[in-house]
Amino acid sequence: MARRWINDLTPERATPEAAWLNRRQLLAALGAGAAAVGAGGPVLAQGAELEPTSFEDITNYCNYYEFGTGKGDPAENAHMLTTEPWSVKIDGLVERPGDYGLQEILSEMTVEDRLYRFRCVEAWSMVIPWNGFELADLLEMAGVMPEARYVAFETVLRPDEMPGTRRNVLDWPYVEGLRLDEAMHPLAIMATGLYGKPLPNQNGAPIRLVVPWKYGFKSIKSVVRITLTEEEPPTSWNKANPREYGFYSNVNPQVSHPRWSQAEERVIGSGGEGIFGRLSVERQPTRMFNGYDEVAALYEGMDLSEYF
């Protein structure tokens, strides 16, 4: 089932000698359903000079408003969340609706390593070595009905374990959604770990969505419910501020957030050593779809400045 998508962003490929990988041939191979990586001409691979962000930075600089709005709040408060036992209710337009226990899900799924860029809507980015399985596999497990066109997701809501939810910073519970074809794309995964360790609570334990070509807030954390729908489901940030956050929220350097530019991003952990090192954070240009051009076909014919 899984392993449809070939990860071209591995630490090995980040070395200079591998900087000459023909990405187009790789994609062509993908399209043909072949797992082989074609040896190609000298086209600079996008994975060049990329390095995973440190475990420490990934786990201490988080947006998880259920645990507080500060970047350090989730690391401080998320230990309160009970992640065992855990089940995901899959309902709506599916053939086999029900509460699926996490262990039950994992026993059916192929967990892979996926080194993905992660681009937050706040114009910072990381590179994260996730462990997870393809969302398509989970949806197939529940059996998607032909009428289904969208997938809605919901984060757990437990005010006694999630201090941030005691204030209405957002309309809790946090909800997100994807179009079905986006959800079925092999790049979209449900992550259960990072760096080969179980997902830390502040990063969305025990199971979260990761959609690397969209802004980070689309990658909803600590998922307890997945609903297949016919209509476009509501999404939290869009409800909070529809002018600033669209349903699609694809990474797009050409469409500015009304309050800041999306043309560039600050690379977390890119500062050097020494007294001024840490304060000299690298800025790099942001790429369309966060560099994942293979999803462009999903949006053919759509005006992405309208459907932002």
Added chain:
Amino acid sequence: MRDRLNRAVRRVPGWLIYLAGFGWMGWLFFQGASGALGPEPVEALEHAYGLLALQFLVAGLAVTPLRRWAGINLLPLRRQIGMMAFWFLCGHVGVWALLDLQSLSRVWAEIVKRPYITIGMAGLLCLLPLAATSTNAAIRRLGGARWRRLHRLVYPAVGLGALHYIWLAKGAQLEPFLYAAAVVGLLVLRAIPKRAGRRGESGDSAGGRFRALSRG
């Protein structure tokens, strides 16, 4: 109790506020550089300096109401409070321009394109002439009445600062609104007409101000 507090305030030398303020500014910078402010120290510093600037501005705005309604006289330290607001604001803008955006063209583009930055900059512009006329010599040169008129620019500056803070927050966060409420409250207190003879002093007499300001 109140008199003891007021006497104590009069004994605090102005340089002590500067020492504490710049010391705190430097300590934050050192913490950012050494990793104690987390993985994104530039953002952390930017926010810390900005918030401190707003806090000093609110503190400065509280001086007159405190004197009038609570009899607590912080007037001898108001210049230092205002100047520290200005210096933290310079730190805020400096970190933003030099460490975050790292180029003048980006700075200009952001000022022009982002309304919350435009109004933040407008707030800073309001404070520039105030900082420049914060000496006794400047007060003498301008004369008390003109100096006071000029320094009313602090009201739009604080208002713009509070609005800037509300505007940049994601989601319905409480803190920016608390600051805005404090600013509005302190401005409203000022608008209440003075009743003659209250506490036997006229809170805003130029003479009182001169005595306070002459302490440098």
